[in-house]
Amino acid sequence: MASDTVVVGRAGSDRLALLTIDRDAPSVEIPVERLADAIADREARGEVRWVWADTASIYPGVLKAGVRVARAWDLRLVHGILRDAEGVVDDHGLRSHREWDAGSAAPATGDTLFDLGDASTGLPDSLDAAVAEYRRQLAAIASSSTPGALRLLCAAESAGALVAAELHAAGVPWSRTAHEEMLERQLGTRRGGGLPARIEQTAAAVREALDDPTASLDSQPRLLRSLHRAGLQVTSTSRWELAEHDHPVVAPLIAYKKLMRLYTANGWAWMQEWVHDDRFRPVYVPAGVVTGRWASSGGGALQIPRSLRTAVRADPGWTLVTADVAQLEPRVLAAMARDTALAEAASGRDLYAGIVERGAVGSRAEAKLAMLGAMYGATTGESGRLLPRLRRTFPRAMQLVDDAARTGENGGVVHTWLGRTSPAAGDAWQQLQSLASDATASGADETRARRSARDRGRFTRNFVVQGTAAEWALAWLADLRARLAAFPPVDAARAASASGPMFARSPHLAFFLHDEIVVHTPLEHADAVAAAVRESAASAGRLLFGTFPIDFPLDLRIGETAEKG
């Protein structure tokens, strides 16, 4: 049961090469279509870490064959981390190998078979190239100032890439019926050609209030002119500004915008394009955000309105375990800063209530506003006004974010708890700053430079918190994924077949959004899954922050729909 590392590369147009690098053995060549079998064989014999160029290109085909891997190392994603990592002093040549900077070869649908990178992405695909890059990465980590943390980050990032592919393969169980009922209830009946009934009615009410039967409601410039003609002196057509005016057009116009948003973003056309076989299969993009958060492409997976969660429905005989972390970012901040006062305020309850109890501010709403302001860099308004009180009560936490902001304003880089480093200031930014410090600089130059410095400070301020929260979430996902894999499969007769061959008979992750997960599980496993979700959250906290007393309480529900109860 010794642990092995197997590097996968290409050995020709239709052959792959597998090399077990910890052993003195030659590489093995197999036809591309044998990869899933080879992986299944090797996984059955003991613990193994698969090293490959790009999980998003290779793993979907493996899953489609009903095979899963326990551990992987994604050379593309790890390269991105180490290339920028401040703690990597001697990079062992890694940074000069720019060919690993190429984007993923994964198509939006993710259903190519075993495509190990190709000419269109520029990612290297030979076994030799993969082995060489893997060795550079290990050496770079080993010689860094924080090898343990970086190794953890790279492993978590790679595990996340596995989860992303698995989430797409399994999909979110989706009820077209529930979705359609919701659309009809909100938008009215669909009519051939034109807009749904309630949208038409609301549009008519807007035109009536404007006393303009032909007013265009979908073109911002034209709508703005119509509003001006009707005596409403707004500078934009946004809901926030409209809501501040008392005029008969305001209510119907806001209603119209809301309905149109639902219709265009998540209406019947969206369902037609993105929901197939009772599953919504978004494409997740690990590390798609500079902070390390995931992005998504296609389907707007990370922007599904909460009102649509009612369409997320378990298969018959199955249920959903939905969990989100309460106030993840301020908790992460407390642990990073070793701010025991903030950690105590967060302990075992609503963190904002804890802040009120400590007397920093008067109400929960104020506590939330102040804390968000501290992490986002508010300077004005209510939020900015409350900040000094937070600074007095939680000086260590506030100093951490203030330091990050100052570093960014001065052109420096910051890093997350595990060592993901923010991008360096660009040439344009540097030029703007040096221009402003020149003797001949105008007042306008100085203002612009100062503003862009502040902008950058707010970015680095938030980077450390958002990025570390993303690391905690990766650890949570990776740990939970392993726990779910240990559940016994249910009878084939009870299979959720639309979840694909790999997940049809076992509890599986179905959705992930920054600090929230949904697990689709056979009914009889629901309680055990809920326990696993809680245990993995606690485990993630220990993995990142050791014995520092910070907890990560979950808001957890078990039920057939993922709607917040």
Place this chain on the structure above:
DNA sequence: GGCGGTTGCGCG
């Protein structure tokens, strides 16, 4: 008719 910029709004 394709393409990038702008506006507005959904999510955390």
Place this chain on the structure above:
DNA sequence: AAAGCGCGCAACCGCC
């Protein structure tokens, strides 16, 4: 019109 971070997407607009 957000104030104060990070995203993706639809629709429109002006331009080539």
